[in-house]
Amino acid sequence: MAEKWPWRPIVVLEESNFMTKRIRKAVFPVGGLGTRFLPATKAMPKEMLPVVDKPLIQYAVEEAAAAGIEEFIFVTGRAKQAIEDHFDVSFELEHMLKERGSDARLKDVRDVLPASGRVAYTRQGEALGLGHAVLCARELVGDEPFAVLLADDLFLSEKPCLQQLVEAHDRTDGNVVAVMDVPREQTDRYGILDVGTEEGDMVEVKGLVEKPSPEEAPSNLSIIGRYILRPEIFEFLAERRTGAGGEIQLTDAMARMIGDKPFHGVRVQGRRFDCGDKLGFFEANLAFALRRDDMAEGVRRILKDYAGS
Ligand code: G1P
Secondary structure (H helix, E strand, O other), X not given: OOOOOOOOOOOOOOHHHOOOOOOOEEXXXXXXXXXXXXXXXXXXXXXXXXXXXXXXXXXXXXHHHHOOOOEEEEEEOOXXXXXXXXXXXOHHHHHHXXXXXXXXXXXXXXXXXXXXXXXXXXXXXXXXXXXXXHHOOHHHHOOOOEEEEOOOEEEEOOOOHHHHXXXXXXXXXXXXXXXXXXXXXXXXXXXXXXXXXXXXXXXXXXXXXXXXXXXXXXXXXXXXXXXXXXXXXXXXXXXXXXXXXXXOOHHHXXXXXXXXXXXXXXXXXXXXXXXXXXXXXXXXXHHHHHOOOOOHXXXXXXXXXXXXX
């Protein structure tokens, strides 16, 4: 049986209770080609790859919902129809499960569905980079702070990763990004922080560089795929300046916002799996399976069998 929506909103307060604006909308850039997972991703979006029995994108959507997100904006591309179908009613399937009396399975497929009218899809058209994907959501986001979640980054944590950012945003009313230390030799895979003062889990962002070489990296503190951004980001993205890899980089546009409003990295608690990488994806499957009552024992047995080989 699939794991149920594990997280519920921890606090749901009225807007009037907040000094800062509530984060209501989340953008999910899902237009990437997923070339690292070919041939699996030839006809299937990489975001639909399952960790145990739930697609990566569903984990991200559930995390967002648990953090109070009400509107889900997907920036898609070609061959991504399966994502739209996944978050929609499947009459035939529901009918069949009902006939068979598979109540638990029926609940699993129904629990996937965000409320009607709360999901929007827009096409990126050309794959011009993460910054371009976020820019495509401009009209749907409007003039309010919003979250961005990259489904490749999967978290296992007591408090959902995005919730940790929402709480940080409530304290600062600025831009906040999830950060973690990475090995120095991996800085060229990430957006890297130039670190200012640190207080508790909050790190002041003095600068940001996308994918610097280990020699040039200002630190080894990297951005992990969760962001809360102010809407001014769209003005910088709209200039469509290209950066690392010839792409329109979200990191570059964020760097240009530093100094205007507070900008912090949040050292998030929990374990992060890089599911854009085969080993990271494999490890995520292992870690999530070991948490399942119906699987843990079997997985441990398999691990023991293979331990010597
Ligand atoms: C993207 C961002 C990068 C960030 C990373 C986190 O890179 O551009 O700044 O550190 O996600 O996973 P990508 O993985 O798309 O190359």
